[in-house]
Amino acid sequence: MTDLSLWGLFLAVGLGTFALRLSFIELYGRLRIPVMLHRALAYVPASVLAALVLPAVIFPGGGEFALANPRIPAAAIAALVAWKSRNILFTLVAGMGTLWGLQALG
Amino acid sequence: MQYKSGREAFWDGVRTLMPATPGVIPFGLVTGITAVEQGMSPGTTLGMTLLFYAGSAQMAALQLLRNDAFALVILLTVLVINLRFVMYSASLAPHLHHLPRRWKWPLSYMLSDQAYVLSILKLSSGELKQFGHYFFAGTAVSMWLSWQLSVMAGVFLGAGIPGSWSLDFAIPLVFLALLVPAIRSSASLGAACVGGLVAVLAIDMPYNLGLVMASLCGILTGLGIEHYRGAAADKAKDATAGEETP
Structure with a gap:
């Protein structure tokens, strides 16, 4: 990725994340979370984190x-x-320590 | 606790945040180290950290950048990881919406898991009276500073670490440390198993789209198990309805 598109991405992330954080604080009383989204949010961490961890390990x-x-x-x-x-x-210490130990043995 | 001034509430917020910093500093250090180690300049890393201000989202973006993922996939992944801020925003809104924008906007930018968790109970109990936003600002500002400073420290440490140390492995390890406490029920366990499995099977999908698909499959699995178990629980309740007191 070029430097320009990298900064464009960071800016888009910054603006998007700010909008998520500000949403209800700014629009109090005019916005409601759909029930389905509220329930789905509970499974975002488990699902996304596992999808990040497993391929990176395997x-x-x-x-x-x-x-x-x-x-x-x-x-x-x-x-x-x-x-x-x-x-x-x-x-971190346990994971890195085991990796270094196994690399030293192998 | 009764505060006599906003300043007093602010500093109590700062003190409340301090015990959370031992968990934040290593995460920040690793973020800074991995960014530099994969060839990002200190200036770009600082800009990224300021614009993101979200640790797990930044780590995910770094891992995806390493895999040359499509920018739109990175943006989508980060926003899905950050969707939880909508919930925090909704929960904080009754306590902050009346403030002028010069308060609301900076406080929203600095909204974090830690500041939210440490403030919300005190805010909703009403014990902070008119000084609630000062207390929240104390937790939010000190969290923001701990994060920015620990990432910067990581950037300077990272420059001196050789590639043979396989420090890129620190990214999945941090995610692992966050994943384990996120599994609290059979529904979230199912979400994690399906999310991880689909991501492995879909590894060859272009632009890392497999990650987005895996996350959606995991979330749907969680909802499905919750729905199924909810229905089973309702049935069990119906069966014992005669014995229960309302």
Whole structure:
């Protein structure tokens, strides 16, 4: 992407996100969230985050699937730590540590 | 707590936000490090961070930029991730809508998960009286500063980190750390399983459109399970209706 289109994208994201944040604060009393959208929003984090995580772990660099990919066990251990600790820092340390350990062995 | 002035409420908001910073700083550092590591200049990263002011959306955009995704897909993904701000906006509106624009607009720009979560209970209880927006501003401004400063620190650290450290793996790890607590029911578990699986199967779709499709499939799965379980729960309720007190 060229620098110009990159900044165009960032600007569009900035304006769009600002509009989402301002929406009801500005239009109070004139806007209602549709019930369906309200219910659908509850599943956005689980769905989008899983769709971001899984391909990035299974196809690092967008390449082919490989069973010997050390990112798969590293992500499994990180998921366990995330579940037990609910802490971003611990999850990062566990995942990166396992990846580096496996890379050093292999 | 009774405040005598707006300043007092503002600083109490700042103090309320402080315990949340240990979760914010590593996330900000990793965002800055990965941006620089994938060849973004410090100026562009700063601009991106100021314009986005949304960590998971920025991380998603960085991962998609790395995969050369189509700009429209990046915009769409980011706006879907940020849709939750509409909910926060609706929930904060009764407390902020009466303010002049010089308050409303900057506070809306600085609306974040943390500032919302830490303010909404105090705002809705009415204990803050006329100083509610000062308290909210205290949490929002200090969150904004923690985020911008930790991303900038990451940008300067990132310049000295070699590529062999595979730091790009930090992006899915951060998402993983956010994903696990987001799974709170069988419906959200179903949403995550289907979202992840479809994204893997659709990896060859052009412009990363697979991500958008996977997210929609996941959300629909969540709604479907909720609907099905809701119907089952209603049936169970009907069966035991005689024993229950209203």
